[in-house]
Amino acid sequence: xxxxxxxxxVAPTVATVATLVAWAMAGAEWALLVLAVFAAAIIAFHLxxxxxxxxxxxxxxxxxxxxxxxxxxxxxxxxxxxxxLRSNYQRDLRAMIQRFRKAAEAIPxxxxxxxxxxxIEWANPRASEQLGLHLDRDRGHPxxxxxxxxxxxRYLEIGDYAESVIVETFRGGARRALSxxxxxxxxxxxxxxxxxxxxxxxxxxxxxxxxANVSHELKTPLTVVSGFVETMQDxxxxxxxxxxxxxxxxxxxxxxxxxxxxxxxxxxxxxxHSSVADERFDIAPLLLEVSADARSLSAGMHEIxxxxxxxxxxxxxxxxxxxxxxxxxxxxxxYTPADGKxxxxxxxxxxxxxxxxxxDTGIGIAAEHLPRLTERxxxxxxxxxxxxxxxxxxxAIVKHVLIRHQADLAIESTPGEGSVFSVRLPARRVFRETxxxxxxxxxxxxx
Amino acid sequence: xxxxxxxxxxxxxxxxxxxxxxxGGLVERQLARxxxxxxxxxxxxxIDTVAADEQTINQLQVTMDQQCAQIIARRQPTAxxxxxxxxxxxxxxxxxxxxxxxKKVAYKAAGIRGNEPLTRMRYFDVGxxxxxAQSMLHKTLDAFARLDxxxxxxxxxxxxxxxxxxxxxxxxxxxxxxxxxxxxxAALETVFIAKSIERIGDHAKNIAESVVQVVKGTxxxxxxxxxxxxxxxxx
Numbered sequence: 001x002x003x004x005x006x007x008x009x010v011a012p013t014v015a016t017v018a019t020l021v022a023w024a025m026a027g028a029e030w031a032l033l034v035l036a037v038f039a040a041a042i043i044a045f046h047l048x049x050x051x052x053x054x055x056x057x058x059x060x061x062x063x064x065x066x067x068x069x070x071x072x073x074x075x076x077x078x079x080x081x082x083x084x085l086r087s088n089y090q091r092d093l094r095a096m097i098q099r100f101r102k103a104a105e106a107i108p109x110x111x112x113x114x115x116x117x118x119x120i121e122w123a124n125p126r127a128s129e130q131l132g133l134h135l136d137r138d139r140g141h142p143x144x145x146x147x148x149x150x151x152x153x154r155y156l157e158i159g160d161y162a163e164s165v166i167v168e169t170f171r172g173g174a175r176r177a178l179s180x181x182x183x184x185x186x187x188x189x190x191x192x193x194x195x196x197x198x199x200x201x202x203x204x205x206x207x208x209x210x211x212a213n214v215s216h217e218l219k220t221p222l223t224v225v226s227g228f229v230e231t232m233q234d235x236x237x238x239x240x241x242x243x244x245x246x247x248x249x250x251x252x253x254x255x256x257x258x259x260x261x262x263x264x265x266x267x268x269x270x271x272x273h274s275s276v277a278d279e280r281f282d283i284a285p286l287l288l289e290v291s292a293d294a295r296s297l298s299a300g301m302h303e304i305x306x307x308x309x310x311x312x313x314x315x316x317x318x319x320x321x322x323x324x325x326x327x328x329x330x331x332x333x334x335y336t337p338a339d340g341k342x343x344x345x346x347x348x349x350x351x352x353x354x355x356x357x358x359x360d361t362g363i364g365i366a367a368e369h370l371p372r373l374t375e376r377x378x379x380x381x382x383x384x385x386x387x388x389x390x391x392x393x394x395x396a397i398v399k400h401v402l403i404r405h406q407a408d409l410a411i412e413s414t415p416g417e418g419s420v421f422s423v424r425l426p427a428r429r430v431f432r433e434t435x436x437x438x439x440x441x442x443x444x445x446x447x
Numbered sequence: 448x449x450x451x452x453x454x455x456x457x458x459x460x461x462x463x464x465x466x467x468x469x470x471g472g473l474v475e476r477q478l479a480r481x482x483x484x485x486x487x488x489x490x491x492x493x494i495d496t497v498a499a500d501e502q503t504i505n506q507l508q509v510t511m512d513q514q515c516a517q518i519i520a521r522r523q524p525t526a527x528x529x530x531x532x533x534x535x536x537x538x539x540x541x542x543x544x545x546x547x548x549x550k551k552v553a554y555k556a557a558g559i560r561g562n563e564p565l566t567r568m569r570y571f572d573v574g575x576x577x578x579x580a581q582s583m584l585h586k587t588l589d590a591f592a593r594l595d596x597x598x599x600x601x602x603x604x605x606x607x608x609x610x611x612x613x614x615x616x617x618x619x620x621x622x623x624x625x626x627x628x629x630x631x632x633a634a635l636e637t638v639f640i641a642k643s644i645e646r647i648g649d650h651a652k653n654i655a656e657s658v659v660q661v662v663k664g665t666x667x668x669x670x671x672x673x674x675x676x677x678x679x680x681x682x
């Protein structure tokens with residue numbers, strides 16, 4: 001027989017037996033009284049339990065049921081088991097959702113969940129930061145009210161989400177480029193993925209600018225040359241004029257050749273993945289060559305001094321370093337007016353680094369130009385730079401050579417007074433011993 | 448906003464709010480490009496796009512005004528809805544005016560290229576002032592989107608900063624003009640640019656005041672920043 005019935009029959013059986021005993025011993029009235037008392041007790045017991053069940057059923061979800069007695073014990077413990085089971089199941093589920101949410105929060109890109117009416121449902125911290133959202137405040141707001149960029153609105157309207165869209169944002173005065181992409185999921189919900197592409201955009205822009213600049217730099221001399229060619233074809237010129245035009249054309253082709261050579265140097269510096277040729281060579285002969293080149297470039301218009309505080313040998317690519325040093329020196333000469341002084345100085349500093357400094361008494365550079373000076377074709381003053389025959393690539397070449405030698409470039413400058421460009425070679429590339437004993441003596445050469 | 452028995456009405460109210468912000472987004476982009484034109488980027492196409500955006504903004508203003516008029520005629524809105532519609536049409540006006548000022552900035556920026564001492568000033572001081580106005584505009588539009596009176600009050604404070612920057616630029620320009628009369632024409636153009644940016648700040652502030660008005664129901668125009676803060680803080 002069922003457990004409930006078995007337990008449930010105990011009380012009525014006891015009541016019946018007690019009634020019969022009372023009847024036999026004290027008569028019918030007493031028996032009736034005993035029966036009534038037992039019946040009342042049984043009814044009260046069950047009513048009390050029904051009240052307990054009702055109370056439990058109306059209490060908050062997940063409240064555990066009270067302990068029942070007698071017949072009700074089994075019922076209550078069955079309910080208890082179900083509640084426990086359900087709350088365990090829910091706890092697991094919650095933990096799983098938490099884990100997913102944590103994972104979504106940890107994604108390095110921004111993620112925003114938006115519903116079918118394009119309202120914000122959830123956003124991870126990265127998206128909040130990139131798009132300026134505050135989740136607790138902005139939940140339920142239409143996304144287009146807060147991400148207002150016309151490019152994004154059009155993207156959303158057209159509804160072709162295969163590609164992403166680039167928008168600009170301004171957070172605290174800084175311009176950032178964000179790539180936004182919508183990914184539909186579920187019935188009509190969407191994920192909005194955002195990624196900061198400021199760096200990529202800057203690189204792309206630099207590449208575009210570079211091509212535009214190269215074309216422009218090549219076009220200028222080419223226009224001059226072709227102009228003269230046409231003149232010479234169309235007009236009868238005397239020898240004197242012809243020579244003059246040919247001279248000007250030669251100047252321009254020289255400019256073009258120099259530019260192309262610099263471009264080739266730059267591209268080979270960039271494309272060589274291998275480390276630099278690690279030959280060991282004495283610095284003094286290299287410096288003498290550089291200063292001799294400087295003197296021929298200056299053609300006696302400047303005072304050029306070479307000071308070698310301590311002879312040394314250097315490990316690296318002699319050819320590349322020579323090109324970097326002579327770029328610095330030729331810049332100094334070009335930007336120093338006649339009768340100015342250019343000083344080339346080699347020393348080894350306290351940390352053992354080799355320092356090559358070029359000091360000039362030239363026009364100097366204003367502070368705001370310094371950070372961009374090594375950019376290709378960056379010019380402080382366009383007209384002057386071209387007039388002095390620069391390609392706009394010299395310092396870019398210097399920068400690349402130095403990066404390949406783990407060296408750095410320090411620039412100090414006062415407009416109107418002059419500049420100091422210093423190359424610092426890392427200590428492990430510099431040796432105090434010279435490879436060739438003839439170079440041991442300190443030297444100061446001035447012309 | 449509140450629930451109406453007519454879902455359609457809700458949608459219409461939502462649409463005019465989003466319309467304001469769409470227009471705001473356009474004005475923001477236009478301003479960003481005008482700032483580019485102030486900078487070193489010598490791209491003349493920037494000015495064309497600023498002018499094109501201005502056209503779109505003007506059209507949007509007309510559409511928005513029509514929408515507002517239609518809602519008033521068809522729904523006879525009251526209380527908070529009426530306040531919202533009136534505010535929307537005010538903000539739309541301010542945005543359109545900002546669009547005009549931005550266009551002026553972009554055109555004038557092209558006119559002052561190549562004047563060395565002023566060029567540097569244009570990048571730094573005027574540029575910074577323009578960036579300030581830009582972040583004000585952004586903040587005020589966010590405040591409208593969220594109906595957030597707290598940041599609306601901040602915008603009112605920011606406007607004082609813009610005014611200070613304007614005064615500083617004026618003093619600098621005067622000294623430039625006294626030192627070297629050749630800078631006068633470019634300096635005058637720069638005055639107009641700075642003035643336009645200052646007006647942009649004023650319009651952004653107007654929008655912020657409108658936000659306070661729509662949320663709090665009190666008119667805070669011509670009130671001081673302290674009064675506005677007190678109004679925002681009160682329940």
